[in-house]
Amino acid sequence: MRHENYDAVMGNDVDLLKHPVVSAAVGTAAMAAGAAEAAYRMAEKVPVFGPLMRRSVAGLSERGDQWVAQSADQFAALVGAVAARLVNVVLDEMDLNALVRERLDIDALASDLDIEAVINRVDLIALADRVIEGVDLPAIIRESTNSMTAEVMTDVRTQGERADDVVAGIVDRMLGRDRDNR
Amino acid sequence: MIPSEPLPDAERAAGIITRGVAAVIDLLVVLLIMGALYGGLVLVRLVYSPAAFSLPSLNAVFSTVVTFAVAVLYLTGCWAVSGSTAGAVTMGLQVVGRRSQRVGLPIAFLRAVGCVIFPIGLLWVLVDRRRRSLQDIVFRTRVVYSRPVAADNRATS
Numbered sequence: 001m002r003h004e005n006y007d008a009v010m011g012n013d014v015d016l017l018k019h020p021v022v023s024a025a026v027g028t029a030a031m032a033a034g035a036a037e038a039a040y041r042m043a044e045k046v047p048v049f050g051p052l053m054r055r056s057v058a059g060l061s062e063r064g065d066q067w068v069a070q071s072a073d074q075f076a077a078l079v080g081a082v083a084a085r086l087v088n089v090v091l092d093e094m095d096l097n098a099l100v101r102e103r104l105d106i107d108a109l110a111s112d113l114d115i116e117a118v119i120n121r122v123d124l125i126a127l128a129d130r131v132i133e134g135v136d137l138p139a140i141i142r143e144s145t146n147s148m149t150a151e152v153m154t155d156v157r158t159q160g161e162r163a164d165d166v167v168a169g170i171v172d173r174m175l176g177r178d179r180d181n182r
Numbered sequence: 183m184i185p186s187e188p189l190p191d192a193e194r195a196a197g198i199i200t201r202g203v204a205a206v207i208d209l210l211v212v213l214l215i216m217g218a219l220y221g222g223l224v225l226v227r228l229v230y231s232p233a234a235f236s237l238p239s240l241n242a243v244f245s246t247v248v249t250f251a252v253a254v255l256y257l258t259g260c261w262a263v264s265g266s267t268a269g270a271v272t273m274g275l276q277v278v279g280r281r282s283q284r285v286g287l288p289i290a291f292l293r294a295v296g297c298v299i300f301p302i303g304l305l306w307v308l309v310d311r312r313r314r315s316l317q318d319i320v321f322r323t324r325v326v327y328s329r330p331v332a333a334d335n336r337a338t339s
Contacts, residue, residue: 157200157274161327164197164313171308 193278193326195313200273201304201325207269212253219248250298257294262287266328276328285323293321 044050100106172178220240228235260267265276265284277293279285285293296303296317303316310319318324 153272153274156272157327160200160203160273161194161197163199167199167308168197168313175309177311 193324196273196275196325196327197313198305198307200275200327201307201315204267204269204273204275205301205304207272208257208267211268212249212256215252215256216245216249219252253298254291254294257297258287258291261285261290261293270325270328274328275325277323277325280322280324289321289323293317293323296320 043053223238227238257267260270261277262285265278270276277285277290279289300316306316306319307313312324314324
């Protein structure tokens with residue numbers, strides 16, 4: 001099943017964060033950042049080199065700002081496209097229906113639905129009209145009437161024929177005739 | 183007397199009950215036609231002389247003759263065209279010739295006249311071995327049950 005696969009691949013967020021490799025990497029990064037900050041503070045305090053470096057850092061950040069301002073839109077578009085594709089891929093990979101079925105209590109949702117409000121919004125008379133329009137009522141009535149009439153007619157004829165035979169039998173007996181000799 | 187030929191099972195001759203009921207229905211039809219004619223006459227008189235209107239009292243002889251004519255026309259037409267009057271259709275009967283499945287117009291006319299003048303002749307069906315009325319004997323016709331199956335057989339044969 002797809003969603004079982006999904007769980008296995010994604011793993012658990014908490015487990016992932018507690019993994020020793022991750023902890024070690026984060027610790028290293030934090031140390032590096034702290035060392036860089038300390039080095040920068042110290043360099044700033046050096047008499048000639050300090051202001052020079054401060055200026056160049058200001059220039060750098062200015063250029064950085066410019067670059068960010070220039071390419072922010074492009075970058076945003078790029079990120080948006082990548083994110084959209086990523087979401088698509090993820091959605092393709094996941095069986096959303098199964099996911100919803102598994103994670104959502106649809107019965108509870110349905111029981112909370114205000115059906116009265118929905119019905120109030122529907123024009124029931126117009127709906128009924130459309131339904132009746134779809135049903136060919138005259139044809140149904142015609143058909144049933146026709147078959148009923150045909151049945152009654154057949155019945156009348158059969159009964160008449162039987163009555164004929166009964167009367168003929170009585171007359172034959174009265175006249176002392178052999179019925180089969182007719 | 184024509185020697186009796188064996189009748190196929192699908193074309194059994196009709197008995198007195200069905201034919202009697204059919205005759206009663208036909209009588210009702212003729213009376214309905216007469217009523218319609220009378221109503222039409224009343225309406226025509228009302229249109230032409232609305233002021234001096236009174237229900238027309240009809241001559242007995244005239245009425246009888248018209249009734250006779252209507253009945254003969256009705257029976258002749260029905261028998262010549264389809265072999266079945268309204269009553270015969272209701273009871274599932276058909277008048278057929280001795281050889282063919284249709285009654286010719288002259289025979290139909292003569293049979294109609296005979297039936298209207300002497301309707302009691304129908305009672306001969308009771309005692310006749312082949313269930314013929316006096317008119318049937320005279321004009322060599324038969325009245326048979328018309329069944330859809332019989333119609334199919336006739337169409338294929």
